[in-house]
Amino acid sequence: MMAFENPEIASGDLPSATAPAWQALDPRFIKRLLLNAALIVSIVLISLLVVQLGFGTLFGDQVIPPFFGWLYLLPVLLAVALFGWPFLSVPRQGFVVRDKDILFKSGVLWRNVTAVPFNRVQHVEKNSTPLDRHCQLANLKIFTAGGSGGDLKINGLSADVAEQLRAFILSKVGAAEEPDLPE
């Protein structure tokens, strides 16, 4: 009987290299999440200012309720959470590509490791938002049967690694490789 083997493969040398246990996400992913956090906090802050100044100008300061000032705590709390979270979550995420499957770990409080065998992959999707592209990052979604969305989502890969991974997984699935679409 033939022995079953499933060696690890490093993302930097796909498809044949052997790898250390967990591959970390791209360090630029933290910068991307911080930019995202800055955007959200700014939007909340600007909205509050617009409401206060707009209403104050149109109807006079007496229409602004006295507790309104406390609402400015919201962007402060949001900033603490959103700027702090990437430093906790990103180092705890990682992936391992093996010959027959891919593993992804995530979670700060609830730690999760998901494994997807390549022979169960239906299709692979690579996408990137403008912020991702600004940081030269891309996200990978791996779909299996019966799932309602992306069954395995790996965000924060460098664009090159994401493309290598996509091509490698598709070669394992046996699907025809499509030309890379312009971003």
Added chain:
Amino acid sequence: MTVETLTWRRTSPLAIVFFIGRILEHIAKNLTQTLAPVAAFLIAWEGNLVTKVAIAATAFAVIVSTVAFLRYWYFGYRISDQAIVIRDGVIKKTRLDLKFDRIQAINSEQNVIFRLFGLLTVKFDTAGSSGEEGYLPAIRTSLASELKTMLKGHHSEDASQLAGEGVLAPDDPAPRAVLRRSVGEIVRYGLSSNQAFIYLAFLAPFSQPIADRIEGLVDKQAILDVASSAAMFGLGQGAAIGIGLFIGIFIFVKTISVIGAVLRYHGYDLVADKRVLRAKGGLLTRHENSIGFAKIQTVNLNQGLILRLFRRYTLRARQAASSQRNRRRCFVIPIALPDELPGLAELLFRREFGGLDLDPASPSYRPISLLYFKSRLMVAGVIPAALAMVLAFPMLGWASLWVLAWVPASGLVFWGRYRRLGVLVTRDGLALRSGFIGYRLTAHLFRKVQRVSVTQSPLQRRKDMATLRLYLASGTVRVPYQDLEYARQLRDYVLFKAESSTQAWH
């Protein structure tokens, strides 16, 4: 000859009956929108109520019949040796191309009218691959048989290929009877099922407006009189009336369930050949459903309180589902006896699941860690009760201690659930037992698993435990509170089975 060169064929004009049924079903599902104009007409037009209802009913019947006729007129199909093409729709036209190798099974329905004329409706099961449902209404039974033979021919090509690879035996024996259910057994199933709620759900949109109307018509003073006289009877009689009402509703609901079960499963007959499991049944409309053994992803066994009393089980075989809607669709064996379970386990998994015991009371199911009970009791029992007591104390004083009664009450529920939880792991697959009053069992082969995850909550990390989730194309199986090392070993073994399997998972 390609399918494009064939002429469009039309079904029997009796297909209008089928389309009327479809339209009424659609109306029932979208009741408020579709009946709003009728309701507006009834309210707005002044005149005799009987005349209003008669005009509305006539208009409704004319519109439904006209739409059904148009749908019949524009419905067409072509059959080639490779595919079936169906065109449908009057305004929004759709064209459905169904290749035989994509069709998993051909199911049929034959209502009383169709039976008189030797017609039936076939539905093409393509679950898991498309949201579209293909059907041919009111076609001759001979054509349905021909279609089934064509599908069988396509599947046997696949089978012979598999036989060549040593996966299947080349012989394909004639279908053999697996089980047959008497009316008594179907009545037992009806008593145990909640089918009545499905029928009542159709009436629900009607019930509130009707109730409002009745309330408006009845003299409010009369209600007050009844209420005051009821108050005079005292609490004892009030409770008796409440219990009587509850029993009355229970009997009503169960009667509807039994009628529904007899209508759907009367003369239930289960047959199997090498590849397909086929069930026939139904009193007025005869249903024929089938499922390919290879398509089965999970098998569920259910035994609620009533089925426990009867010592019976319901089994469901689930196949790949591409959406939540498809996920509810499954092949049902409405009632099975305890001594039939080993045979059914062998049959449904084609002897591939060695060591599977479908008897939920079997000692072969390993209990899970007691930490499951403790964590549930803490998170959903003790902590919320303590918080509620602290919040209520300033208002209620020591009376707020009553909130703590939640702890033993929730404890009983979680203890019951913990006692039911059990797992059976064999070389080929896993069966998970759960439930509270009754039993629910989910069994599947490892090689059909799509992905696996191991999760640790903060508490589980402290105790070196983990929850294993096995994702299948038909749903997820969650095995909670396993030793971390065991969960990892099991994950790797499941991956090994899925990755090294040479058989198709669907």
